[in-house]
Amino acid sequence: MQSLDHVRKTLKDFQARDDDYRIDQWQISVTDSETLSVGLKDKEVGGVYGPPSTRRVIGGNIYVVWSDGKVSKSTVNSLFLRHFESRLKRLRRSAYREEFVIDMPEDQELPDIQIYDSAVNDIVTEDSRRCFDVLGRYKEELSAAKESFDGSVGARHSYLTVINSKGLDKTTRSTVNSFSVGADSLFGAGYRSRRRLSDDDVLSRLHFLNEWLPHFQNLTENHPGSGEHQVVLLPGTAASFLGHFVLGNLNGEAVANKNSAWSTSDFDGAKKVFSDDFSLKFDPTVDWMARSYKMDARGLVAENVSYIEAGQLTRPIVSLKAAQQLSCVPSPVPSSGGLTIESGASADLEQFIGELDDGIVVPGVLGMHTQDSARGNYSLSVPSALVVKSGKIVGRCKATMAGNFFDDLGKSVTTLNSKLDDMNGLVIKTKVSFS
Amino acid sequence: MEERQTIMTNIHFDGMDWLGPCAQEFQDKNDIYTIIRLQYKRNGRVIYKNSRLDTVSESEMEGVGVQLFTRDGESVIGSSNEVTEDEVRALLDRSLKVLRSSGGQIEGKNKEIWSVPKFNERRIVETPFSLDEVGFDTIKEKLLEHHKVMATVDESYEGDLSLTSFVACIEEEWRIVRGDGSSVHWNVPRCMLFDSFTVRRGGGASATRANYHERDLRVLLDPKHLEEYRASAYRFRRMAYDLRGAPRIKGGQYKIVIDPALAKGLAHEAFGHAAESDAIRFHSILGENEKFRAGLPVCDEKISIVDSSVEGDWAYAPFSSNGLPRESVSIIDKGVLKASLADVYSAREIGCGITGASRLESYGDVPIPRMSNIRLEISDPLPWDNPNDRAPEKLHRYLKDRELINSDEEVLYLSGYRGGQVNPKLGDYVFNCQAIYKFHGGETTLHQPGLFSGKVLETLESIKLGIGPNSIHHSGTCGKAGQGVPSSGGGPLFTMIDKHPAIHIGGK
Numbered sequence: 054m055q056s057l058d059h060v061r062k063t064l065k066d067f068q069a070r071d072d073d074y075r076i077d078q079w080q081i082s083v084t085d086s087e088t089l090s091v092g093l094k095d096k097e098v099g100g101v102y103g104p105p106s107t108r109r110v111i112g113g114n115i116y117v118v119w120s121d122g123k124v125s126k127s128t129v130n131s132l133f134l135r136h137f138e139s140r141l142k143r144l145r146r147s148a149y150r151e152e153f154v155i156d157m158p159e160d161q162e163l164p165d166i167q168i169y170d171s172a173v174n175d176i177v178t179e180d181s182r183r184c185f186d187v188l189g190r191y192k193e194e195l196s197a198a199k200e201s202f203d204g205s206v207g208a209r210h211s212y213l214t215v216i217n218s219k220g221l222d223k224t225t226r227s228t229v230n231s232f233s234v235g236a237d238s239l240f241g242a243g244y245r246s247r248r249r250l251s252d253d254d255v256l257s258r259l260h261f262l263n264e265w266l267p268h269f270q271n272l273t274e275n276h277p278g279s280g281e282h283q284v285v286l287l288p289g290t291a292a293s294f295l296g297h298f299v300l301g302n303l304n305g306e307a308v309a310n311k312n313s314a315w316s317t318s319d320f321d322g323a324k325k326v327f328s329d330d331f332s333l334k335f336d337p338t339v340d341w342m343a344r345s346y347k348m349d350a351r352g353l354v355a356e357n358v359s360y361i362e363a364g365q366l367t368r369p370i371v372s373l374k375a376a377q378q379l380s381c382v383p384s385p386v387p388s389s390g391g392l393t394i395e396s397g398a399s400a401d402l403e404q405f406i407g408e409l410d411d412g413i414v415v416p417g418v419l420g421m422h423t424q425d426s427a428r429g430n431y432s433l434s435v436p437s438a439l440v441v442k443s444g445k446i447v448g449r450c451k452a453t454m455a456g457n458f459f460d461d462l463g464k465s466v467t468t469l470n471s472k473l474d475d476m477n478g479l480v481i482k483t484k485v486s487f488s
Numbered sequence: 489m490e491e492r493q494t495i496m497t498n499i500h501f502d503g504m505d506w507l508g509p510c511a512q513e514f515q516d517k518n519d520i521y522t523i524i525r526l527q528y529k530r531n532g533r534v535i536y537k538n539s540r541l542d543t544v545s546e547s548e549m550e551g552v553g554v555q556l557f558t559r560d561g562e563s564v565i566g567s568s569n570e571v572t573e574d575e576v577r578a579l580l581d582r583s584l585k586v587l588r589s590s591g592g593q594i595e596g597k598n599k600e601i602w603s604v605p606k607f608n609e610r611r612i613v614e615t616p617f618s619l620d621e622v623g624f625d626t627i628k629e630k631l632l633e634h635h636k637v638m639a640t641v642d643e644s645y646e647g648d649l650s651l652t653s654f655v656a657c658i659e660e661e662w663r664i665v666r667g668d669g670s671s672v673h674w675n676v677p678r679c680m681l682f683d684s685f686t687v688r689r690g691g692g693a694s695a696t697r698a699n700y701h702e703r704d705l706r707v708l709l710d711p712k713h714l715e716e717y718r719a720s721a722y723r724f725r726r727m728a729y730d731l732r733g734a735p736r737i738k739g740g741q742y743k744i745v746i747d748p749a750l751a752k753g754l755a756h757e758a759f760g761h762a763a764e765s766d767a768i769r770f771h772s773i774l775g776e777n778e779k780f781r782a783g784l785p786v787c788d789e790k791i792s793i794v795d796s797s798v799e800g801d802w803a804y805a806p807f808s809s810n811g812l813p814r815e816s817v818s819i820i821d822k823g824v825l826k827a828s829l830a831d832v833y834s835a836r837e838i839g840c841g842i843t844g845a846s847r848l849e850s851y852g853d854v855p856i857p858r859m860s861n862i863r864l865e866i867s868d869p870l871p872w873d874n875p876n877d878r879a880p881e882k883l884h885r886y887l888k889d890r891e892l893i894n895s896d897e898e899v900l901y902l903s904g905y906r907g908g909q910v911n912p913k914l915g916d917y918v919f920n921c922q923a924i925y926k927f928h929g930g931e932t933t934l935h936q937p938g939l940f941s942g943k944v945l946e947t948l949e950s951i952k953l954g955i956g957p958n959s960i961h962h963s964g965t966c967g968k969a970g971q972g973v974p975s976s977g978g979g980p981l982f983t984m985i986d987k988h989p990a991i992h993i994g995g996k
Contacts, residue, residue: 092854104594106567132570150541316688419910422909
């Protein structure tokens with residue numbers, strides 16, 4: 054791990070200066086990580102487009118409040134840390150009057166959450182064969198992929214250190230082990246965990262892929278016709294919708310700057326924006342989950358939060374700056390794949406499909422990043438929609454779905470559990486047209 | 489410890505006499521083909537939001553990536569963000585250790601790099617208006633001036649405007665050496681001015697944006713270019729206001745006209761990705777039996793699609809990430825599929841020549857074939873008098889006067905690019921616009937944006953004509969395999985596309 058003793062000393066020295074470079078407050082976060090990964094492309098392990106890769110990165114952020122009240126901020130990395138004093142002085146030239154100077158966090162006890170597995174660390178530092186072993190299992194298990202499959206396996210261990218002028222000085226250590234695979238450019242699966250992936254973590258998802266791939270290989274014209282239909286969003290697609298339309302509008306700085314669909318008064322008044330039975334939560338305190346952490350790069354400890362409760366806005370996603378803009382406390386920053394959806398109805402994915410008369414299953418969409426998140430409107434291409442008729446998937450066809458996601462969540466939705474992912478899928482009712 | 493002069497000069501990787509010999513010695517000693525890639529990037533940014541200074545920041549990074557190949561074609565990539573001689577040598581050793589410990593488990597072998605000729609060149613773009621020359625105080629002053637101009641509207645603009653204006657000034661530099669004695673060294677300076685407009689009225693919001701780029705801070709300082717940009721930005725600002733009450737288009741098939749930013753999107757999403765050599769064998773509609781379908785007639789002979797690196801452009805990339813010159817590529821030449829964007833690793837196996845198409849986002853990434861500046865070219869375009877005047881009403885009259893449309897048909901003019909995506913294997917692509925103008929019955933009406941989706945080959949067949957000169961500096965970021973690189977391109981001022989069952993505009 055990179056030593057930061059010289060950083061601590063230099064920053065303290067700058068606090069004692071009596072010239073333009075005197076610093077009043079400061080905070081610096083540094084992540085020192087090492088990663089090993091191996092790829093699979095066109096069924097070949099470790100080829101030129103997916104070679105074994107070893108990477109060491111030191112990166113982070115620095116925030117400085119000078120004695121005249123101006124602020125400077127920058128990213129830090131190995132270059133910055135090696136020439137720390139000269140880079141700190143250079144920061145002065147980009148100092149500016151910030152209306153919302155952050156309130157740096159105090160030192161807190163870190164929660165006891167399991168996020169480091171020495172077995173993953175060993176993969177990175179000593180034994181890359183584990184990555185090759187997992188890739189080898191793909192090849193054995195993916196018999197249903199007719200043409201080609203790609204994938205990767207990776208292991209990472211990191212140290213995160215956050216120190217500031219209020220006395221916060223904490224380091225946490227974490228690991229991530231991950232895999233992903235995509236078959237015939239049509240469908241994929243993956244998983245990430247803080248601990249070493251078990252055979253079941255990988256095999257259960259490969260089996261799911263194997264069972265579902267034949268559905269994608271049959272083109273069908275036997276679709277229900279354009280109109281309003283039940284649409285099953287698989288977990289990755291549900292995460293994509295929530296990330297774009299909901300998390301984007303929950304962003305605290307967007308709310309403060311009036312770039313969000315929702316205003317500060319909407320949050321103050323706990324405005325009802327979705328159905329009574331819809332809640333959206335983020336819990337980073339669960340042992341071994343990839344989303345879990347003890348402390349984030351802002352120096353804030355993990356906490357379980359609810360952003361939407363019973364359809365009502367409860368709090369935005371608040372950065373340290375937005376906390377000043379909105380006069381509230383900062384909050385955890387969720388990833389779209391780590392959200393928990395609660396709804397009035399939940400079901401097993403395959404059981405739900407088995408009971409569906411007509412509908413489509415959406416494994417992925419094209420064009421999500423092009424949609425205007427402030428309005429909630431979407432018009433998206435589904436190149437490989439799976440058609441459901443009388444409880445059975447009858448094949449694949451191309452579809453377009455168009456609607457408004459805020460309206461969709463304004464009606465009761467069903468959440469779906471499956472072996473594919475820890476995160477839920479979602480069922481909405483929206484307009485679908487078929488080519 | 490060596491302190492390079494990163495403030496007084498914008499060339500970071502000059503000197504470093506040890507670098508070339510380091511690669512050559514390692515290659516000779518271990519019989520391992522050795523590539524060392526150095527990247528430096530400095531980013532200065534100023535942001536105003538609703539007349540408040542939101543951010544001033546300056547950051548820089550550097551890093552080294554190494555790629556090693558055995559004689560049998562097994563390879564490994566290693567990287568570190570410490571660029572010192574000791575660390576580079578240690579990185580080479582660490583990476584070799586990973587390669588050797590793979591113990592024969594690497595299946596994908598590629599020996600092509602061993603046959604590549606030696607190449608040396610240094611190409612530096614001068615930037616008289618660099619971040620160091622201009623300084624943050626001037627940038628703040630000029631950007632605030634611009635921000636206030638964009639924020640000033642008259643009473644015909646109904647709604648509450650939230651305006652963000654920012655300038656990003658990026659100085660990027662690459663130096664790539666190979667163990668055969670090759671060395672390329674170049675810089676990619678670029679600056680962007682960006683405005684985003686969010687208008688709230690009646691409980692909802694709509695958003696549009698505008699941007700343009702230059703190689704340096706003349707983006708803010710050159711009054712002539714700034715005025716041209718503002719003419720375009722005013723249109724998108726007006727659009728954000730008018731979109732609040734605008735209806736959604738009825739989804740379906742239409743005759744369509746697109747602007748040059750969307751022509752870039754079309755060329756990029758519909759054809760560019762499908763032409764990248766790493767996709768051709770199994771993942772592209774432009775491949776068959778694992779070969780590029782060169783010689784296939786795909787559209788009218790007046791249409792070509794060209795990709796090349798343009799100096800001063802947002803996506804400037806004069807050399808590949810393997811240290812080879814990047815060539816201009818006619819992907820489609822006068823209606824016929826001609827060449828792939830091919831890197832050294834996949835060119836031969838798909839039956840194409842190497843065009844130096846590989847790029848990286850970051851020093852530690854895997855080099856893959858990417859586009860640079862890609863544009864749609866249509867020969868003998870119809871004339872258009874003033875490229876700065878592209879009012880939809882004027883376009884409507886033009887099309888009617890030349891009998892290119894009639895009053896009975898509904899024609900859609902799509903304006904402003906919002907990004908796109910493609911599945912090259914299925915030949916499905918999408919892109920989105922910022923607004924749609926419907927031409928029907930003599931009236932021009934504004935509508936909400938809708939997704940343009942289509943099939944690659946059918947869309948090519950449907951391109952009917954171009955109007956006006958080419959406009960080719962419409963910029964963005966291209967994402968592929970987890971790497972984002974600058975992208976750019978364009979086409980004629982207006983491109984008309986016939987109605988086709990495989991081309992769909994999404995709507996209500």
